[in-house]
Amino acid sequence: MKPKHQRLALLGLGALGLAGAAALVLTAFEDNLVFFQTPTELATKSVAPNQRLRIGGLVQEGSLVKQGSDVRFVVTDLSHSIPVTYRGLLPDLFREGQGVVAEGRFQDGTFAASEVLAKHDENYMPPEVVEALKKSGEWQRTTGK
Amino acid sequence: MIAEFGHFALTLALAVAVVQSTLPLIGAARGDAGLMALAPAGAMAQFGLVALAFGALMHAYIVSDFSLAAVAQNSHTAKPMLYKIAGTWGNHEGSMLLWALILALYGAAVAAFGGNLRDTLKARVIAVQGAIGFGILAFILFTSNPFARLESAPFDGQSLNPLLQDPGLAFHPPLLYLGYVGLSTTFSFAVAALIEGKVDAAWARWVRPWTLAAWGFLTAGITLGSWWAYYELGWGGWWFWDPVENASFMPWLAATALLHSAIVAEKRDALKAWTVFLAIVAFALSLLGTFLVRSGVLTSVHAFASDPTRGVYILLFLVVTVGAAFVLFAWRGPTLAGTGRFDPVSREGALLINNFGLTVAAASILLGTLYPLFLDVLGAGKVSVGAPYFQRVFIPMMVPMLLIMAVAPMLSWRSANAGRAVASLKWAGVIAFAVGFGVWLSIDRASALASFGMALAAWVFAATVYELATRSRTWRGLLRQPRVSWGMTLAHAGIAIAVAGMTASSAWKVEDIRVMKPGETTEISGYQITFTNVVDLRGPNYTAMRGTFEVRSGGAAVTTLQPEKRIYDVGRMPTTEAAIRPTVLGDLYAVIGDPDGQGGYVVRLYFNPLVAWMWTGALIMVLGAGLSLSDRRARATRPLDASAQAAA
Amino acid sequence: MRRLLYLLPIALLAALGIAFTVGLGRDPQKLPSVLLGKPAPSFALPSIDGSAGGFASTELKGKVSLINVWASWCPPCRVEHPILMDIAKSGIPIYGINYKDKPEDATRFLANLGNPYVGIGADRDGKVAIDFGVYGYPETFITDRDGIIRYKHVGPINKLDWERTLAPIVQELMRK
Numbered sequence: 001m002k003p004k005h006q007r008l009a010l011l012g013l014g015a016l017g018l019a020g021a022a023a024l025v026l027t028a029f030e031d032n033l034v035f036f037q038t039p040t041e042l043a044t045k046s047v048a049p050n051q052r053l054r055i056g057g058l059v060q061e062g063s064l065v066k067q068g069s070d071v072r073f074v075v076t077d078l079s080h081s082i083p084v085t086y087r088g089l090l091p092d093l094f095r096e097g098q099g100v101v102a103e104g105r106f107q108d109g110t111f112a113a114s115e116v117l118a119k120h121d122e123n124y125m126p127p128e129v130v131e132a133l134k135k136s137g138e139w140q141r142t143t144g145k
Numbered sequence: 146m147i148a149e150f151g152h153f154a155l156t157l158a159l160a161v162a163v164v165q166s167t168l169p170l171i172g173a174a175r176g177d178a179g180l181m182a183l184a185p186a187g188a189m190a191q192f193g194l195v196a197l198a199f200g201a202l203m204h205a206y207i208v209s210d211f212s213l214a215a216v217a218q219n220s221h222t223a224k225p226m227l228y229k230i231a232g233t234w235g236n237h238e239g240s241m242l243l244w245a246l247i248l249a250l251y252g253a254a255v256a257a258f259g260g261n262l263r264d265t266l267k268a269r270v271i272a273v274q275g276a277i278g279f280g281i282l283a284f285i286l287f288t289s290n291p292f293a294r295l296e297s298a299p300f301d302g303q304s305l306n307p308l309l310q311d312p313g314l315a316f317h318p319p320l321l322y323l324g325y326v327g328l329s330t331t332f333s334f335a336v337a338a339l340i341e342g343k344v345d346a347a348w349a350r351w352v353r354p355w356t357l358a359a360w361g362f363l364t365a366g367i368t369l370g371s372w373w374a375y376y377e378l379g380w381g382g383w384w385f386w387d388p389v390e391n392a393s394f395m396p397w398l399a400a401t402a403l404l405h406s407a408i409v410a411e412k413r414d415a416l417k418a419w420t421v422f423l424a425i426v427a428f429a430l431s432l433l434g435t436f437l438v439r440s441g442v443l444t445s446v447h448a449f450a451s452d453p454t455r456g457v458y459i460l461l462f463l464v465v466t467v468g469a470a471f472v473l474f475a476w477r478g479p480t481l482a483g484t485g486r487f488d489p490v491s492r493e494g495a496l497l498i499n500n501f502g503l504t505v506a507a508a509s510i511l512l513g514t515l516y517p518l519f520l521d522v523l524g525a526g527k528v529s530v531g532a533p534y535f536q537r538v539f540i541p542m543m544v545p546m547l548l549i550m551a552v553a554p555m556l557s558w559r560s561a562n563a564g565r566a567v568a569s570l571k572w573a574g575v576i577a578f579a580v581g582f583g584v585w586l587s588i589d590r591a592s593a594l595a596s597f598g599m600a601l602a603a604w605v606f607a608a609t610v611y612e613l614a615t616r617s618r619t620w621r622g623l624l625r626q627p628r629v630s631w632g633m634t635l636a637h638a639g640i641a642i643a644v645a646g647m648t649a650s651s652a653w654k655v656e657d658i659r660v661m662k663p664g665e666t667t668e669i670s671g672y673q674i675t676f677t678n679v680v681d682l683r684g685p686n687y688t689a690m691r692g693t694f695e696v697r698s699g700g701a702a703v704t705t706l707q708p709e710k711r712i713y714d715v716g717r718m719p720t721t722e723a724a725i726r727p728t729v730l731g732d733l734y735a736v737i738g739d740p741d742g743q744g745g746y747v748v749r750l751y752f753n754p755l756v757a758w759m760w761t762g763a764l765i766m767v768l769g770a771g772l773s774l775s776d777r778r779a780r781a782t783r784p785l786d787a788s789a790q791a792a793a
Numbered sequence: 794m795r796r797l798l799y800l801l802p803i804a805l806l807a808a809l810g811i812a813f814t815v816g817l818g819r820d821p822q823k824l825p826s827v828l829l830g831k832p833a834p835s836f837a838l839p840s841i842d843g844s845a846g847g848f849a850s851t852e853l854k855g856k857v858s859l860i861n862v863w864a865s866w867c868p869p870c871r872v873e874h875p876i877l878m879d880i881a882k883s884g885i886p887i888y889g890i891n892y893k894d895k896p897e898d899a900t901r902f903l904a905n906l907g908n909p910y911v912g913i914g915a916d917r918d919g920k921v922a923i924d925f926g927v928y929g930y931p932e933t934f935i936t937d938r939d940g941i942i943r944y945k946h947v948g949p950i951n952k953l954d955w956e957r958t959l960a961p962i963v964q965e966l967m968r969k
Contacts, residue, residue, distance in 0.1 A: 009489050014501060021505045021542065025512060028537035033516075033528045054529055066739070068660040069747050088658050089379075089738040089749050092710075092719040103531070214953055296956050422802070429806075436813070457814075464810045471802040478799040515812070522815045 034103060039080040055082060055111060056101040064096055075100060075111070086113040148213055151201025152292035155242075158194035158249070159282040161187055165252075165275030169268035170340075181268035185256035188271045191278060192246075192253035199246045202291050203233045212298035215239060215291045221302040223686040223714065231315035237439065237455070238291035240318055244435070245281045247319075247326040251355075252278065255330060262351060269337035270330075277329055280462045288455050313373035321366030321393060325431040327359025328396060331403065332428035332470065335421045339473040344421060344481050349411035352424065354774055356407060357632075360400045361770030367393050368763035379721035379736045381656065381751040383759065386535040391514045392434030395507045399427035402503035405496045413493055413558060415485035418478045419500070425474060429467040430507070436463055437514075488560040495553035502546040509538045547601050547644065550637060551608030555615075569615070570608050577604035588653060598648030606641035609634055632773025636766045643762025649755035650731075660745040670752035672733060673697045674706075679737070679746065687713045689722075692737035692746065696726065706735040732756045832941050833860070833934070834924035838914025841891055841899050848888050848914030853940035857966045859887040859959075860934040861910070862922055864894045865902035870931045873949035874906045880955065881909035885963060889913040892922050935959065937966045 036054045055075055063074035071086045073096075084102055094100060094116065104113035165187030172180025202215075206229050211217040219236040220229055228235075234243040252274040259267045285291070334352045338344045370393065375383040384390060403423040410420040436459045487493035513530045520528055551573065555566040567574075581600025585593065613634045617623040626634075655670050666675040677693040694706040706724035713720070726733040731754035738747035833850050840847035853860075861877060863870040881887055889910035891899050896915065916922050925934065935944040944962050946954060 006486070006488060010494075010497070013489065017501055017505065021509060021538075024538050024541055025509050028534045029513075029516070029530070032531055032534035032537065034531055035528050066741055066747075068741060068745070069658045089736065089747055092379075092721055103529075217952075295952055297952075299952065418799075425802075460810065460813050464806065468803065468806055468810075471806055475796075475799040475803060479795055515809075518816050519812055522812050 036101075039075060039077045039082045042080070042082060052103065052105055053111075054101055054103045055084075056099070057082075059094070059096050059098055059100050061096045072110075075102060083110045084113050085110050086116050088116075090116055147201045147204050148210065148292045148294070151198040151205075152290070154194045154197040154201065155282065155286060155292070158191050158198065158245075159279065159286060161191045161194060162275045162279035162282055165191060166272050166279055169272040169275075173265040173268040173272075173340075176265075178264065181264055184268040184271035184275075185259075187275060188249070188252040188256040191275065192249040195242075195246045195249040195282075198292075199233070199242055202239060202242060203230060205292075206230060206233045206239075209302065210298075211300075211302050212294055213291070214293045214295050217295060217299050217302050219302065221686075223301075225685055227312070227315060234318050235315075238285070238289045240322075241281065241285050241289050242291055243319060244322055244326055245278065245285060247322050248274070248278050248281060248329055251327060251330045255333075255355075259351075263347075266334075266337055266341060266348070266351075269340055270333045273333035273336045274329065277333070277466060280466065284455075284458050284462060288458055311373060311377055313369055313377065317366060317369045317373060320362055320369055324359050324361075324363025324366050324400075325393075325396060325434060327355065327362055328400060328424075328428040328431050330355040331359065331400075331424040335424035336470050336473060338421060339470070339477045342477050342480060344410065344417040346411045346414065349407045349417075349420065352420075353404065353407045353411070356400060356403050356424075356427075357770050357774055360397070360404055361767050361774070363393070363397045363400060364763055364770070365767045367397060368760060368767075372760055375756070376723050376725055377720070379723045379749075381654065381723075381734050381736075381749070381753055383650070383756065386513075386532040388514050389434075389438050391510050391535075392430075392437045395510055395514075396427050396430040396434060398503045398507040398510070399423060399430050402500045402507075403427050405499050405503075409485075409493050409496050410483070413483070413485035413487065415483040415487065415493060416497070416500075417483045418474075418481040421478065421481065422474060423500070423504075425467065425470045429463070429470075430511075432459070432463040432467065436460055487558070490556070490563045491561045492553065492556045492558045494561075495549055495556055498549055499546060499553070502542055506539055506542045509542070510535060513538070544601065547605050547640075550640070551605045554609075554612045554633070554637075570611060573604055573607035573611050576607040577601070579603075592652060595648055595652030598652070599645060602641045602645035602648065604641075605644070606638055609637040609641060628772045628776035632769040632776070635769030635772065639762045639765030639767075639769060641762070642765060643759045646755045646758030646760075646762060650753045650759065653754045655752040657750045659748055659750075660741050661748045662745045667750070669733075669750050670731070671698060672703065672752075674735075674750060676746075676748065679740075684711065687711045690737070692735075692748070694724070694735055696733060704733075706733065708735045708737045710737055710739075727757050729757060730754060829942055829945065832939070833936055834921065836914070836921045836924065838890065838916055838921060841894075841896050841913055841915045843896065843915070848890065848912040850940065852888070852912060853936050855938055856886060857938060857963055858911075858936055859885060859963070860890060860925075860936060861887055862890045862892050862916075862925065862932045864892045865898040870949070871902075871906070873931055873951070874909070876950050876952060876955055877909040878907050881911075886911045890921060890925075891915045893917065893919050933959070935962055935966065937969070 034052050034054050036056060039055065039057050042055065057075040057077040060074040060076045060081060063072075065072045069087055069089070071088075071090060072083065073086075074081045074083050076082075084104075086102070086104075101117045102111065102113035103115040103117070104111055106112070165184065168180045169184035169187070172178070172183065204210075205213050205216050206220055207226070209216065209220060209222050209229065211220075215236060215238045216232075219239070220232045224232065233239045252271055255262075255267070255270055255274065259270070262270070331352055334348070334355065338348050367390075370390070371383045374385065374390075375381070403420065406416050406420045406423055409416045436456065439455055439459055485493070513534050516530050517528050552563070552566050552570065555569060556563070577600045580603035581596045584599045585596035613623070613626070616630070617626050657667065657669050659667065661667065661676040663676055663678050666673055668674065673696070675695040675697070677695055679690060679692045682689050682691055689709045689711040691707050691709045694708075696703040696706060704726050706726060708724040709722040711720050711722060721736055721738075724735045731752050734751040734753055736749040738749065740746050833853055835850040837849035837851075838847045839845055859880070877887060887909050889912070891913055893916065899913075899915070914921070925932075931949055933946040933950055934942050937943050943966060944959065946959060950959060
């Protein structure tokens with residue numbers, strides 16, 4: 001092959017590869033972007049039943065019920081609340097009255113979480129939770145402690 | 146007093162950095178040997194001073210000098226000595242000082258081992274290294290002084306996050322930093338070459354060992370971090386595509402690409418501008434990692450309490466350093482056109498595909514990591530990009546890479562016959578097919594994709610072994626292989642083993658969450674597990690609840706697993722200590738949770754197949770890097786001999 | 794054309810830099826108080842046991858003081874308490890607003906840990922705290938001689954906060 005043709009072949013391959021990668025990225029984004037919602041936003045908006053969501057807020061005091069490995073609790077931003085169910089071990093730093101982020105989907109009016117996140121550092125509050133509390137006007141920095 | 150001494154040493158180091166980063170550059174431009182000679186001396190002095198400062202800080206941690214603010218906030222008398230020492234870098238101030246120390250170490254290493262470098266290049270590399278050092282030292286002294294005193298010392302410290310009190314994590318940051326900061330050397334080489342306007346084979350050969358060293362440490366650091374997450378977080382997982390993990394993975398991908406493109410630049414005088422660009426990008430991604438971890442702009446399970454002013458400084462540092470390099474690149478880059486021509490099907494072509502794949506993969510991870518931030522900045526809502534995105538994007542990109550990786554070492558330079566190379570690998574193909582089909586038949590839960598993954602791993606492994614065999618021909622030839630080429634073989638074989646481990650542990654993980662009462666027995670993956678009892682016990686600085694599980698297989702006792710749930714005295718912070726029994730085929734992994742109030746405990750049991758293969762594979766890769774570095778040929782300036790030429 | 798390709802990295806870096814700068818600017822922990830530079834809201838709170846004369850805004854006039862919003866159920870308040878004790882010993886008057894607390898809990902808290910306050914108002918329903926725009930507990934305000942709020946600290950005061958930030962402000966205000 002002449003150098004010019006080689007260049008073209010390489011460029012063509014590169015473009016093809018890039019297009020493939022872009023397609024991959026775009027479709028993966030479409031399916032896997034998980035939007036974050038606060039309880040207040042959810043109370044004022046409708047949600048498609050099977051949409052994956054992240055919700056964040058505080059675990060309402062006194063709302064934690066454990067039945068075997070099934071757990072129920074209420075996530076609140078202090079103006080609205082959402083009941084959550086979860087099967088599995090809760091993170092070590094999961095506490096009533098503390099910030100939590102849950103990922104899952106709505107089923108029959110409750111939020112079925114597949115993942116519950118609390119953070120490594122007890123002084124750390126997930127920014128999403130801060131956001132949720134600020135939006136509802138009930139931001140308390142120290143509840144993250 | 147010792148602390149003030151450390152502070153003083155740090156200030157002196159800053160002054161040295163000013164000299165180190167300016168005078169040698171002037172010397173190199175004017176051809177003044179005297180000024181250029183300041184470079185190695187400056188690098189040595191800077192290393193000595195920063196080491197003194199670091200030693201002073203470590204001393205303060207060892208003797209628990211709580212009059213230092215950083216020590217008071219991050220240490221405690223009740224901590225075991227190992228963690229007091231590790232506490233030196235287990236916090237923002239100390240970790241930045243460690244960063245500076247390692248940077249100075251690399252600068253000194255260039256000064257010490259760079260005897261065969263062109264004088265001007267050596268002076269310029271060390272000067273750029275000095276400039277980076279200036280930035281980081283100024284950052285430490287002005288925003289995060291680890292030697293800041295408290296007016297009155299508290300009686301005791303405020304501890305260290307107990308999750309971080311772990312041997313794995315104690316050594317994770319130093320290793321990772323040796324990798325991250327090691328890329329500063331290749332960055333300095335790239336910038337120095339751009340200043341000189343000259344990238345030649347010698348330059349490419351000088352860059353490679355530094356890249357290799359950084360890459361080896363980065364591999365080790367990432368592996369250690371992943372291993373820590375695996376046994377300490379108690380989720381049975383080992384990689385979460387978390388922003389902080391991605392932050393360390395992106396420089397790794399870039400460094401891997403750089404390792405390969407530097408070969409092309411050295412041997413074939415092609416891809417030169419690209420290699421320089423990669424060298425800049427690899428370090429830029431390291432700085433980005435530091436920024437993401439330290440500024441808290443992204444949500445992460447690893448995020449530590451963050452401080453925006455520090456974030457602003459690191460960002461400024463990143464933009465100035467990398468921006469200056471990019472401006473130089475835009476100016477000089479177009480003049481770096483290489484002379485080497487090659488066919489699309491050739492060793493160069495394969496390495497180009499490698500680079501393309503790694504770069505695109507790194508870019509898509511970067512996009513996924515930063516996308517939530519972009520959307521948020523644009524006010525388009527809060528999103529998270531979860532692990533599924535990264536899996537969907539990264540795994541398909543790696544498949545063609547692995548396919549070609551097996552063939553590439555068989556291709557000749559310039560122009561190759563792909564058909565012949567593939568044909569010579571027919572036995573590797575047969576083995577791969579047998580493994581894939583065998584797995585698909587024998588494991589009933591096997592998805593076709595996972596079987597394909599295992600086949601791919603077998604393909605790479607078999608081809609790597611075959612390539613080694615054809616290269617050495619006889620047993621004696623095997624022993625005579627240069628260590629550089631063993632390096633490549635080990636790295637590729639390590640990848641194959643790790644891929645097998647990753648595939649198996651993701652696809653065939655068995656998870657069982659249940660409530661068990663003492664005395665009950667359950668079964669997982671052919672093991673009978675009896676929950677014997679729970680006892681409370683007292684550790685050096687924590688109390689724990691320890692469950693005991695007797696593991697039997699076919700009636701014979703196998704082992705006893707004792708997972709714990711600990712509560713540390715200071716901060717009352719609970720942690721989970723998983724009990725793991727590693728075997729070649731898989732890890733039995735047990736975690737004990739909270740009591741349910743009716744005499745039962747939530748118990749999580751996992752069987753994670755082939756997890757050990759990942760760590761082993763990564764270790765083999767690191768070993769390959771070390772072996773390659775230990776070869777004189779890897780560092781020599783004279784042309785490589787024929788066998789190494791063929792191997793590399 | 795080729796030249797442009799080499800300029801691309803600079804453009805990308807600039808875009809990243811801008812995004813990060815904006816991202817950093819939206820730090821959730823930085824909360825300005827609308828009350829800075831304005832007089833403290835006027836109120837008269839009863840003391841913890843319910844009797845009148847706990848803490849009224851009129852008491853702020855004529856001296857530089859700290860107002861600390863706290864509660865016995867708030868763990869960080871316990872953390873900062875020893876520092877408040879130290880500050881009180883140095884002679885700076887600290888007023889307490891006891892937020893939504895049970896009288897017996899608050900009394901026990903002070904009995905156990907000491908009482909740094911020159912006066913405490915019990916804000917049973919949290920109305921005064923809302924007037925102050927309190928986000929979290931504890932929170933500390935510095936008022937000047939005219940009773941104007943000059944500084945607000947969110948979260949527990951640690952030694953560093955006090956030495957580096959709050960104490961200099963107090964001294965500055967006293968000098969005026």
